[in-house]
Amino acid sequence: MTSLIEKIRQQAQSEIKKIILTETEDSRIQQAAKICTEQKIADILFVDQDYIQTHSDLHQQLSQQLFELRQSKGLTLEESQRLLFKPIYFGTMMVKNHLADGLVAGANTTTLETFLPALQIIKAKPKYKLASSFMLIQSPLANFGYQGTFIFSDCGLNINPNPDELAEITIQSAESFRTLVGTEPKIAMLSFSTGDSGKGEDVDKVRLATQRVKQLDPTLIVDGPIQADAAIVPEVAKFKNPGGSIKGDANILIFPNLDAGNIAYKLIERLAKTQAVGPISQGLNYPINDLSRGCCVEDIINAIAITSIQSKLSKF
Numbered sequence: 220m221t222s223l224i225e226k227i228r229q230q231a232q233s234e235i236k237k238i239i240l241t242e243t244e245d246s247r248i249q250q251a252a253k254i255c256t257e258q259k260i261a262d263i264l265f266v267d268q269d270y271i272q273t274h275s276d277l278h279q280q281l282s283q284q285l286f287e288l289r290q291s292k293g294l295t296l297e298e299s300q301r302l303l304f305k306p307i308y309f310g311t312m313m314v315k316n317h318l319a320d321g322l323v324a325g326a327n328t329t330t331l332e333t334f335l336p337a338l339q340i341i342k343a344k345p346k347y348k349l350a351s352s353f354m355l356i357q358s359p360l361a362n363f364g365y366q367g368t369f370i371f372s373d374c375g376l377n378i379n380p381n382p383d384e385l386a387e388i389t390i391q392s393a394e395s396f397r398t399l400v401g402t403e404p405k406i407a408m409l410s411f412s413t414g415d416s417g418k419g420e421d422v423d424k425v426r427l428a429t430q431r432v433k434q435l436d437p438t439l440i441v442d443g444p445i446q447a448d449a450a451i452v453p454e455v456a457k458f459k460n461p462g463g464s465i466k467g468d469a470n471i472l473i474f475p476n477l478d479a480g481n482i483a484y485k486l487i488e489r490l491a492k493t494q495a496v497g498p499i500s501q502g503l504n505y506p507i508n509d510l511s512r513g514c515c516v517e518d519i520i521n522a523i524a525i526t527s528i529q530s531k532l533s534k535f
Contacts, residue, residue, distance in 0.1 A: 222357070223355075223357055223366070223368050223399075223400065224357060224494070224496075224521055227399060227521065227524050227525060227528065228258070228260055228520070228521075228524045230524075230528050231260045231261060231523075231524040231525075231527040231528055232258070232259050232260055234527075234531060235259055235260075235261060235262050235527070236261055236262065236320035236321065236526075236527040236530045236531070237261070237262040237263075237264055237319045237320050238255075238261040238262070238263060238264070238319065238320060238321050238322065238323060238523050238526055238527060238530075239264050239265075239266050239310040239313060239314065239319045239321070239322040239323070240252055240263055240264070240265055240266070240322075240323055240324070240523075241265075241266050241267065241306035241307050241310050241322070241324045242306075242324060242326045242327050242328075243265045243266075243267040244267075245326050245327055247326060247514065247515065247516050247519060248326055248519060250516045251516045251519035251520045251523065252265070254516070254520055255520055255523050255524075260520065260523060260524050260527065261523050261524070261526075261527050263523075264319055266306050266309055266310040266313065267306050268304070268306065270306075270309075271303070271304060271306065271309050278300075278303055278304070278309070279300075281303050281309065281312040281313070281316070282296065282299045282300040282302075282303045283296070283299075284312065284315075284316070285299040285302065285303060285308070285312060285340070286299040288339075288340065289339065307322075307324055307328070307332065307333065307336055308336045308340075310322045310324070311336040311337055311340050311341065311507060312340060314341065314505050314507065315340050315341055315505065320505075320506075320526075320527065320530035321505060321506040321507065321508070321526035321527065321529065321530045322506075322507045322508070322526070323508050323509075323510065323519065323522050323523050323526055324507075324508075324509065324510065325508075325509040325510035325511070325512070325514075326510045326512060326514055326519065327512065328512075329512075330352075330375045330376070330498060330509050333507070333508075333509040333510075334350075334352075334375070334376060334500065334507065334509060336507070337350070337500065337503055337507035338350060341503050341504050341505050341507055342503070342504060343502050343503060343504070344502055344503065344504055347387055347391065347502045348383075348384075348387060349377065349384055349387060349388075349502065350376065350500060350501065350502040350503045351372060351373045351376050351377055351387070351388040351391055351392075351500075351501055351502055352372070352373055352374055352375035352376045352497065352498035352499060352500055352501065352509065353370045353371060353372040353373065353374065353391075353392055353395055353497060353498065353499055353501055354370070354371040354372075354374045354375075354480075354484045354495050354496065354497040354498060354499070355368070355369075355370060355399065355495070355496040355497055355499060355521075355525065356368065356369040356370070356371055356484065356487070356493060356494070356495055357493065357494040357495075357496075358487075358491065358493045359492055359493070363451050364451065364469070364470040365400060365402055365405075365470040368400055368470060369469075369470055369471065369472060370392050370395060370396050370399075370400075370470070370471045370472070371472050371474065371480055371483060371484050371495075372388050372389070372391075372392040372471070372472075372473050372474065372480065372501075373388050373473075373474065373477060373480055374474070374477070374480040374481050374483075374484050374497065374498050375477070375481070375497065375498030375509060376477070376498070376500075377477060378476065378477045379476045379477070380476070381424070382424050382427040382428040382431055383428075383431060385408075385424065385425070385428035385431075385473065385475070386428045386429075386431035386432045386435060387435075387502075388473065389406060389408065389428070389432045389439075389441070389471075389473050390432065390435055390436060390439075391501040391502045392404070392406070392471050392473065392501065393406060393436070393439055393471065394501070395499070395501045396470065396471055398528065398529070398532065399525065399528065400470070402470075403440065404439065404440065404470065404471050405440045405441075405464075405465060405468055405469050405470050405471065406432070406439060406440065406441040406442070406443075406465070406469065406471040406473060407441075407442055407443065407445050407447075407449075407450030407451075407465050407469035407471065407472050407473065408425050408428060408429045408432070408441065408442065408443020408444060408445060408473045408475075409425070409443070409444070409445060409446070409447055409450065409472055409473060409474055409475060409479070410422050410425040410443065410444030410445065410446065410475060411446065412444050412446065413444065413445050413446045413449050413459045413460050414444070414445070414459075414460060414463070421475060422444050424475065425443050425444040425475055426443065426444050428443065428473075429441060429442070429443035429444070440464050440465065441464065441465070442460065442463045442464045442465035442469075443473070445459075445460055445463065445465060445469075446459065447472070449463075449465075449467065450465055450467070450469040450472060451467060451468075451469055451472075452467045453466055453467030453468065454467065455467060456468075484497075494517075494518075494521075495511075495518075496518055496521040496522055496525065497509065497511075497522070498511075499522065499525055499526075499529075500529075505530065506525075506526045506529035506530050508522050508525065508526050508529075509522075510522055
């Protein structure tokens with residue numbers, strides 16, 4: 220059976236997109252770029268200091284645009300010109316100007332350093348108030364999730380989302396799941412409590428967020444608050460969540476805060492022989508995606524392929 224990752228790469232190959240990579244001195248990036256080019260997964264464009272220096276006219280043009288975009292926030296033209304000597308800012312502005320379809324970075328930088336230019340320049344889609352991120356999880360245990368596949372959200376951007384923000388992250392995650400996996404999302408809004416078994420502000424936040432999700436999209440299969448074991452193990456769901464919509468078959472896990480999501484994916488990636496790709500952005504007008512600094516070549520290739528697929532749905 221063809222794995223989800225293989226299907227994603229094949230989908231990227233069906234319509235080759237131009238993807239920017241900025242960390243050009245990293246051997247992992249170089250190897251991933253070579254494989255993507257050879258296998259026609261994407262058209263790779265290296266944007267580094269040499270590229271910027273040899274495109275001085277474009278640097279001037281993009282600097283002026285960034286200044287006009289951010290002057291209300293206090294950015295001066297001189298500061299804009301300095302920022303545009305940073306490959307991540309230059310590349311992000313290229314994506315905004317449709318000179319490339321997406322960008323992948325983060326092998327040597329923090330998530331904030333990768334996503335901050337995107338949040339300032341690309342911004343969230345008009346229907347959303349925020350952008351968020353997810354991890355695409357592929358477990359060798361096919362009896363969990365959808366044939367071993369999960370989306371974990373938010374694992375990279377929103378530190379402690381309120382109920383409305385958590386609901387919006389959930390709606391974005393369902394959209395991402397449909398785009399990449401192509402089947403019905405089944406969403407668990409995770410907590411330390413299932414149903415009415417626990418009390419307190421943290422549980423109430425998840426309960427209220429679940430209500431908001433159902434209001435925003437009544438067609439979604441979603442339960443919360445729910446504990447992780449009840450979300451993914453049918454035997455546990457039978458006695459912990461007997462009347463719930465999620466019957467131990469969740470394929471999207473929404474975490475109550477960034478601590479929980481980030482810790483969870485890193486643990487299962489290292490301890491459970493699970494592949495974790497991301498953090499992948501969602502809710503942005505154009506795809507700018509992050510890599511873990513511990514990423515391997517395969518992770519980079521998969522992030523490039525996902526970015527290519529996302530770009531097909533961008534607001535170009």
